[in-house]
Amino acid sequence: MTKKTTAGFIGLGDQGAPIARRIVDAGFPLTIWARREASTVAFSDTPAKVATTPAALAAECDIIGICVVNDGDVREVTIDSGLLGAMRPGSVLAIHSTLLPETVVDIDAAARERGVHVLDAPVSGGHNGAKTGTMTVMVGGTDEALDLARPVFDSFARLVAHLGPVGSGQLIKLLNNNLAYANVVASIDALDLAEQLGMDRQVAIEVMKLSSGASGGLGIVADPRTFRKISGPGSNLPKDVHHLGEVAEAKGLGDSPLLAMSRSAQAKIADFAGRLGQS
Template identity: 35%
Template sequence: MKVAFIGLGIMGGPMAANLVRAGHDVLGHNRSRPAVDRLVEAGGRAAGSVAEAVRDAEAIITMLPADPQVTEVAYGDDGILAHAPQGALLIDMSTVTPATSAKLAADGAERGLRVLDAPVSGGEAGAVEGVLSIMVGGEAAHLDAARPLLDALGTTVVHVGPAGAGQTVKAANQLMVAVHIEALAEAAVFLKASGADLEAALRVLGGGLAGSTVLQRKQGNVLGEQYAPGFRLDLHRKDLGIVMDAARELGLALPAGSLAAQLVASACANGDGGLDHSALLRGVQRLNGAVVSPTEREDVA
């Protein structure tokens, strides 16, 4: 397929390369130039503007930081809505609010585009290895058309509902992950303060009903008090903002999610935004007057 790919950062770069590898004709665009050059080296082609990238595309994928960038790239004078051809697929894989996705789907449809929201989880490693989880909102028929592309990017591609639903599921994911990390952090501080053998304890906890993917994957961070990212706390903070905004619009009370959002904000306010989100542990340590572990901050920069 002829694919325009806008946003070639940490995630978008390797994703675009995977599409090349799968045999697609990928025309990439990015705000700064070096990312485009890397795509060209990987076998893609360079576009100097959004308009140029999308003009002849059968499918357009965006992988941008947040709502303002998606809005700008979609609605700007040089943007997708103004320049994409009738019938093209528009797949936004950035993490943004469900409301932004729903609006984009409606506005795109008016101009004859087939829009999907398809945020991902799995992190940089998942992007590089093409094993992302992809949660897709929008019409099922559009997803059928997009599947050849998405199957090159991830191993789990699930249709979760109408436009915006992909973002909703991603938001729910971020809520659950933050709360699970906090649960692990509180358990760890409690266990250590009680004199239990933390490593043995986490092993047995992981084998029972308290098990979680967070516990499996972040155990090392917790035991070593090492927080090289991984997924950064300040990105998680952005995503919890999406959760809480969406909840507010729906008129929902989500007490544990809201508490987690406060604790993530606190971690960032204490300078831990550049660390892996497992560094919520440092927040629980601070609450408890515990000597906070030396961070990996130098390695992070």
């Protein structure tokens, strides 16, 4: 791929918008589409074009990134909207959402009939990582498809890891997210214990953030923006916990201690948010 490769992006939310901004700022011709016009206004100061429909976007692009919320949204925007049917043979569909592995496997099967590559490419790093170009992209798919997509991924990621065939990226992303939720639970417990022992919670956070007790989960608890996102009504936590549980149970691994911790996270986080006055 060269800088003239045309990119498309759908899903201009908290992570998707800064990812798309990194892509266009890197010099890739970019076309975007969103259900709400307000989502595209932020790109009015860039060369990005706004497509009238997903299918119109697909007809112009060599690689298309999808960063919508859940499995149903991805199926709707890729298949029901006509996007996949309008993609050119040899083009790449990169799914950055966190889904059940079987969802991307099904989409890949439909794409192969059209000669379209699918990359299962969920991302981690949140809003801040997207803005700074330090995302992790966890890729499932062929070497050929990844070679085509890597220059675009490199515009917003510091690590592009190839895990195996389509579906592999979702497996590691679900495991990663559930580990983060378990770390959030442990961090909340640690902070509660610190207060019960007479320590100031904020001081405890600052000490542990720079010490051996640091974790991504503690970072989530310590960052008000990120904690509101994980504790609010739009949180992906219930979906991510359910999906990993479904995958694990299908393999006879549903009694994993990690799953037990992540399944307790929603109630623990809601309680903590209430005590912070965020509920």
